[in-house]
Amino acid sequence: MSELPQRQTDIGPPHYSKFLPPVIKENYGKWRYHEILSAGVMVHVAESGAKVWTVRVASPRLVSTDFIRDICEIADKYCDGHLRFTTRHNVEFLVSDESKVDPLVNELKEKGYMIGGIGDRISNVVHTQGWVHCHSAATDASGLVKVMMDELHEYFTEKELPAKVRLAVACCVNMCGAVHCSDIALVGVHKTPPRIEHDKVKNLCEIPSTVASCPTSAISPDPAKKSVKIKIEKCMYCGNCYSVCPAMPISDPKNDGVAIVVGGKVSNLRSNPKFSKLAVPWLPNNPPRWPEVVENVKKILNAYIEGAKKHERLGEWVERIGWEKFFKVTGLPFQLQHIDDFTFARETWRMAATFKW
Amino acid sequence: MPQKHPTPLIDELEKGAFPSFVKEIKRAAESSNVQDNNYAQDLLGQLELSYKEKKTHWKHGGIVGVRGYGSGVIGRYSDIPDQFPGVAHFHTIRVNQPGGFFYTTEALREICDIWDKYGSGLTNMHGSTGDIILLGTKTDNLEPVFAELSSRGWDLGGSGSAVRTPSCCVGPARCEWACYDTLELTYQITQRFQDELHRPMFPYKFKFKMAGCAVDCIASIARADMSIIGTWKGNIQIDQDEVRNYAKNGMDIQAEIVDMCPTGCMSWDGNELKINDEDCNRCMHCIAKMTKALRQGEEKGATILLGSKAPIVTGALMSWVIVPFIKLEPPYEELFDLVERIWEFWDEHGKNRERVGELIERMGFPVFLKETGIEPHPAMVKEPRRDPFFFWSEEDVEK
Amino acid sequence: MDREELKKIIYELVEKSMGKKLYKPGDLFKKLEKEHGVSKAEAKAALRELMDAGTLIYSYKGGSYVEIPPKE
Ligand code: HEM
Ligand code: HEM
Ligand code: HEM
Ligand code: HEM
Ligand code: HEM
Ligand code: SF4
Ligand code: SF4
Ligand code: SF4
Ligand code: SF4
Numbered sequence: 001m002s003e004l005p006q007r008q009t010d011i012g013p014p015h016y017s018k019f020l021p022p023v024i025k026e027n028y029g030k031w032r033y034h035e036i037l038s039a040g041v042m043v044h045v046a047e048s049g050a051k052v053w054t055v056r057v058a059s060p061r062l063v064s065t066d067f068i069r070d071i072c073e074i075a076d077k078y079c080d081g082h083l084r085f086t087t088r089h090n091v092e093f094l095v096s097d098e099s100k101v102d103p104l105v106n107e108l109k110e111k112g113y114m115i116g117g118i119g120d121r122i123s124n125v126v127h128t129q130g131w132v133h134c135h136s137a138a139t140d141a142s143g144l145v146k147v148m149m150d151e152l153h154e155y156f157t158e159k160e161l162p163a164k165v166r167l168a169v170a171c172c173v174n175m176c177g178a179v180h181c182s183d184i185a186l187v188g189v190h191k192t193p194p195r196i197e198h199d200k201v202k203n204l205c206e207i208p209s210t211v212a213s214c215p216t217s218a219i220s221p222d223p224a225k226k227s228v229k230i231k232i233e234k235c236m237y238c239g240n241c242y243s244v245c246p247a248m249p250i251s252d253p254k255n256d257g258v259a260i261v262v263g264g265k266v267s268n269l270r271s272n273p274k275f276s277k278l279a280v281p282w283l284p285n286n287p288p289r290w291p292e293v294v295e296n297v298k299k300i301l302n303a304y305i306e307g308a309k310k311h312e313r314l315g316e317w318v319e320r321i322g323w324e325k326f327f328k329v330t331g332l333p334f335q336l337q338h339i340d341d342f343t344f345a346r347e348t349w350r351m352a353a354t355f356k357w
Numbered sequence: 358m359p360q361k362h363p364t365p366l367i368d369e370l371e372k373g374a375f376p377s378f379v380k381e382i383k384r385a386a387e388s389s390n391v392q393d394n395n396y397a398q399d400l401l402g403q404l405e406l407s408y409k410e411k412k413t414h415w416k417h418g419g420i421v422g423v424r425g426y427g428s429g430v431i432g433r434y435s436d437i438p439d440q441f442p443g444v445a446h447f448h449t450i451r452v453n454q455p456g457g458f459f460y461t462t463e464a465l466r467e468i469c470d471i472w473d474k475y476g477s478g479l480t481n482m483h484g485s486t487g488d489i490i491l492l493g494t495k496t497d498n499l500e501p502v503f504a505e506l507s508s509r510g511w512d513l514g515g516s517g518s519a520v521r522t523p524s525c526c527v528g529p530a531r532c533e534w535a536c537y538d539t540l541e542l543t544y545q546i547t548q549r550f551q552d553e554l555h556r557p558m559f560p561y562k563f564k565f566k567m568a569g570c571a572v573d574c575i576a577s578i579a580r581a582d583m584s585i586i587g588t589w590k591g592n593i594q595i596d597q598d599e600v601r602n603y604a605k606n607g608m609d610i611q612a613e614i615v616d617m618c619p620t621g622c623m624s625w626d627g628n629e630l631k632i633n634d635e636d637c638n639r640c641m642h643c644i645a646k647m648t649k650a651l652r653q654g655e656e657k658g659a660t661i662l663l664g665s666k667a668p669i670v671t672g673a674l675m676s677w678v679i680v681p682f683i684k685l686e687p688p689y690e691e692l693f694d695l696v697e698r699i700w701e702f703w704d705e706h707g708k709n710r711e712r713v714g715e716l717i718e719r720m721g722f723p724v725f726l727k728e729t730g731i732e733p734h735p736a737m738v739k740e741p742r743r744d745p746f747f748f749w750s751e752e753d754v755e756k
Numbered sequence: 757m758d759r760e761e762l763k764k765i766i767y768e769l770v771e772k773s774m775g776k777k778l779y780k781p782g783d784l785f786k787k788l789e790k791e792h793g794v795s796k797a798e799a800k801a802a803l804r805e806l807m808d809a810g811t812l813i814y815s816y817k818g819g820s821y822v823e824i825p826p827k828e
Pocket of ligand 9: 270617618619620621622623632636637638639640641642643644
């Protein structure tokens, strides 16, 4: 085997200045304004008059090294060997010479890249690992992203919306993604409590930390079995115990499903950042194309397009019309599960006599 | 190498307009650049089975990492390794990304070459936390990958009960609204806290996210224990000619700007836009919609918020204000000092797996302020308390 | 305290508690401070040397812990 180079520790990441394109370096911190030219192209103008054009394309986030080599080749041809990614997993090509914009766009189109995601549209979907890589996944995140975006891609590449609509997918209630503050988000959920494999608990789990892991205090020690027991009526199927004790598997293919939450945002524009709220508590986990989930997402998006004012995010629209009306215009059924009984529950009950029919 | 396992279910996900992750796994499975195609081949097989059975086939187990670090490698094992030996080990390596996610193609190719030699050829660009995620390798390859990466100037990111890889918005590199240098601060925080990042010694994880303004493109308020969000003092600078241009070009200034201002502090008479800056809460709506006409006030800095976390364990929190305004210029000592005081408080009182936000909820925000020496300020609350059950300490009462 | 002696104490703490209690680095530091008057900085430096030598390792079980490497 060949000699390995000398390892180094605690060096941290390379300094970003090594990777900035010259036009960015020269105008760093001196940008004046920007204009959105199309769904996938914008231009930033600096105090000096210098301009940089950005062309944005979607990626599936899970990409092969060959995909990276392909985009590098394009960046070498048009962008002097520079490119960047966005926080929502898009790829951006930056050019300082206007004459290169159209040829770049054309080549990207020819090669089948999906250009868009800028402005009041749907951008790429923030999501988690799912069955591709995670032990607690109730559903597959990459698959849900794919089927949802196959249906909604026109809102990425051309059609405008009242405001940005941010989508996210998390494959279990840990929600590694940014689901809890998205306009429309999917979360994998369980409906049944974990099963205790008593013979394994002894070896795999530390009992006090397992007991402590349960947010609803449903778990107590079971000294006779050298294991634990669950008060079933207290369990909210969060899976937290499974994360701490692998002998308490919670996955249940017949009952695991997908919930939809809506109306969250992280920006401070106009109204304060908001958490997403429950719109649909459970839909069947129906791979490979999850038709029920896609249909319900479209139902919500269409109601929003129909009802919202310009610049109004989904959550702002719902707050203006009221949640009672949201259920009316979307036709989604309102059930017991929609009423909060967790930490912040009482803040959410209607303590007034005013509401809409 | 031709495909080892038939995959009729996930083949469905190669269809449709949006770029397909299944296609990417297949590319890695067949690529001649990738030295060992078995990772991606068996990943396809195992993923197909998950789609069929509707359940995950990954498990925890074993202890993996690189020597001296407790962070940056995530162990992953198949629960059916006999069927899919290629993913018996499928560990993730988190590589600390450069600020703003800017790269040269040379740097990216260097990483691809290393990963093709030692891993699956699959990546996430990027993980939700911000790292470059190298997806899938075996335990024996961890030290070689680390030696190859670190000798070329790349280090691992955070995981476990440590500082997680800090990340930031594109900021001053390509955004006119950045109120401080998000890339530089991110770099400096990462360097300053290398020890805390690689050697987990906290009760649980701690995340920093840097946003240049209240648009918060990095979602810091929802997913960082410390969210640093740019803001300003002083009047919004108005270019009235440009405002009139927006109106001429079809913008309904009254409906789209003035009526949507959350504080009702703007007025428009068809010719001149007025802002009563004293009442502006700097939400960024008007500036974001009229970028040519409006610019932020001149005294720039940031608001520091603390505490957001996901719903596990006691419900989600968003970060809330702990420092209304701070100037952020190198060497950032005031900020580092604050961070260290917060960690001391957390170290002292935090329970295992308790995030700093949860701890403050449990102990009380006033206790936190007192112990960390932060002065109370009305910007920290939406409203004062409703109940009369407040506490006094010794020094507040007459003896 | 002498660095080597401190390292021995840490190792023995971890060894003795195997199978009973998992130590987080922070628990170790607190214990060393209380029982031996060792400063956190000293304890951190000693733990780091043990880790760099591979005598102890970090493990992850829903939180990060200090353990003795498994025997082959
Ligand atoms: C469908 C629902 C949801 C989805 C898809 C979702 C997704 C996400 C995502 C993508 C992140 C980003 C994590 C990161 O990159 O660091 C995140 C973080 C977070 N989510 Fe959610 N979320 C959802 C619901 C909720 C709910 C209902 C809450 C709380 C009530 C919540 C609380 C949080 C918190 C507190 C964080 C902070 C992350 C951290 O601790 O670092 N989420 N979520
Ligand atoms: C008994 C055992 C275990 C339990 C109860 C457990 C539990 C958990 C929990 C709760 C998380 C949550 C992640 C977080 O809090 O950020 C997690 C993540 C993780 N687990 Fe396990 N785990 C166990 C064993 C292991 C083992 C043995 C490994 C590795 C070899 C491992 C690797 C990981 C990794 C890499 C993550 C993600 C780490 C991160 O980014 O924070 N786990 N595990
Ligand atoms: C008990 C709870 C949790 C468990 C068991 C858990 C487990 C894991 C595991 C195993 C991974 C690695 C996935 C992979 O790459 O293979 C992971 C990644 C991650 N987790 Fe968690 N997690 C937990 C809670 C959370 C929470 C509460 C958040 C934040 C809101 C969070 C945020 C993340 C993020 C941001 C990643 C990186 C995801 C990515 O790169 O796409 N985790 N978690
Ligand atoms: C030492 C403290 C307190 C004393 C001695 C006290 C005493 C009383 C008395 C004598 C009444 C009238 C009962 C009646 O008319 O039959 C009353 C009613 C009430 N008290 Fe208290 N109170 C105290 C504290 C509070 C506090 C702190 C609150 C609220 C935060 C409160 C809320 C009320 C309310 C809402 C009523 C009206 C109940 C009703 O008519 O339905 N009290 N209290
Ligand atoms: C220092 C705090 C407070 C004290 C000592 C206090 C005391 C009282 C008392 C003694 C009464 C009964 C009067 C009566 O029946 O003649 C009362 C009534 C009431 N209090 Fe307070 N209270 C306090 C704070 C509050 C707060 C914070 C609220 C609400 C947020 C509140 C809401 C009410 C209401 C709704 C009534 C009933 C009025 C009515 O029936 O006409 N009180 N309070
Ligand atoms: S959301 Fe849950 S299942 Fe998905 S990657 Fe995160 S921890 Fe795993
Ligand atoms: S699933 Fe959640 S609520 Fe149910 S026992 Fe486990 S930790 Fe408790
Ligand atoms: S958060 Fe603000 S400064 Fe940063 S990129 Fe977004 S708009 Fe620009
Ligand atoms: S920044 Fe927000 S609050 Fe301030 S004037 Fe503009 S719209 Fe109004």
